[in-house]
Amino acid sequence: xFENLTEKLQRTFKNLRGQGKLTEEHRECLHLVFxxxxxxxxxxxxxxxxxxxxxxxxxxxxxxxxxCLRLLLEREGSAPGVES
Amino acid sequence: xxxxxxxxLLPWYVNGSIDAADRAWVDNYLAEHPDARAELTWYQxxxxxxxxxxxxxxxxxxxxxxxxxIRGDQPTLAERxxxxxGNFGMRPAMALSLVAIxxxxxxxxxxxxxxxxEDEVEMRALRAKTVEEGPLVKVNFAPDAKESDIRLLLVSxxxxxxxxxxxxxxxxxxxxxxxxEQAAAKLKGKPIVQAVxxxxxxxxxx
Numbered sequence: 001x002f003e004n005l006t007e008k009l010q011r012t013f014k015n016l017r018g019q020g021k022l023t024e025e026h027r028e029c030l031h032l033v034f035x036x037x038x039x040x041x042x043x044x045x046x047x048x049x050x051x052x053x054x055x056x057x058x059x060x061x062x063x064x065x066x067x068c069l070r071l072l073l074e075r076e077g078s079a080p081g082v083e084s
Numbered sequence: 085x086x087x088x089x090x091x092x093l094l095p096w097y098v099n100g101s102i103d104a105a106d107r108a109w110v111d112n113y114l115a116e117h118p119d120a121r122a123e124l125t126w127y128q129x130x131x132x133x134x135x136x137x138x139x140x141x142x143x144x145x146x147x148x149x150x151x152x153x154i155r156g157d158q159p160t161l162a163e164r165x166x167x168x169x170g171n172f173g174m175r176p177a178m179a180l181s182l183v184a185i186x187x188x189x190x191x192x193x194x195x196x197x198x199x200x201x202e203d204e205v206e207m208r209a210l211r212a213k214t215v216e217e218g219p220l221v222k223v224n225f226a227p228d229a230k231e232s233d234i235r236l237l238l239v240s241x242x243x244x245x246x247x248x249x250x251x252x253x254x255x256x257x258x259x260x261x262x263x264x265e266q267a268a269a270k271l272k273g274k275p276i277v278q279a280v281x282x283x284x285x286x287x288x289x290x
Contacts, residue, residue, distance in 0.1 A: 031236065032239075033099050034095075034099055034131040034135070035134050035232075036240060037101055038099070039102075042101075042240070046242070
């Protein structure tokens with residue numbers, strides 16, 4: 001179940017990057033948080049924006065990924081535990 | 085309200101940058117709301133995928149490429165010239181011809197104007213000496229360092245490449261004034277960094 005979800009996430013993430021649905025700010029934000037492991041204050045400082053903007057970017061990135069994932073799962077006829 | 089706070093804190097809980105009090109709050113929330121674990125699992129999966137989909141970069145990364153990567157893709161001089169004259173509906177070859185004609189005309193006019201003072205003026209070509217003043221942070225990256233790792237690492241210390249790589253692969257990084265030691269300490273702890281030291285500036289080439 002978990003591996004299945006991560007495989008679909010990987011494809012979803014590639015799709016989103018390939019189609020450019022995630023903006024540069026969104027991608028950078030995701031990268032700084034989940035690759036670099038930076039804190040909210042650090043990400044805000046690097047992106048030169050308020051902390052609330054970072055939260056909003058993360059929220060929208062999450063929504064886009066989930067929407068794309070949902071479409072993918074619907075196309076494949078399964079939707080295990082994906083909620084928006 | 086609690087749900088909103090949980091959603092706000094979860095990314096930082098997953099990446100480990102959350103403080104102890106908030107971590108305890110999230111742990112408590114997860115214990116009270118077993119359904120929320122699905123969201124935690126989702127973020128953990130996302131983190132795993134992001135860490136695995138970072139593109140690799142050749143070890144022979146050069147300064148110009150690194151600078152372009154850090155500053156973003158910028159058009160080359162030829163592309164900019166072409167775009168500029170393209171705005172006037174001119175082909176690049178015609179545009180270059182026009183530039184050449186203007187250049188020659190300019191040279192003739194300048195020659196005529198300066199002839200009277202020719203004996204008084206002596207021009208000497210001097211070698212420009214452009215040495216970056218320090219302090220800078222001299223960094224040696226691991227040969228298998230990925231482009232994204234280097235880029236993000238420099239961003240994390242607010243650093244800008246100002247020189248390198250030298251024969252030994254040294255890069256010179258400028259960081260905000262007064263933050264050199266702090267940046268060096270942060271860089272030292274990273275696995276893609278082989279050596280870090282403070283440098284008074286970029287040594288001039290012979």
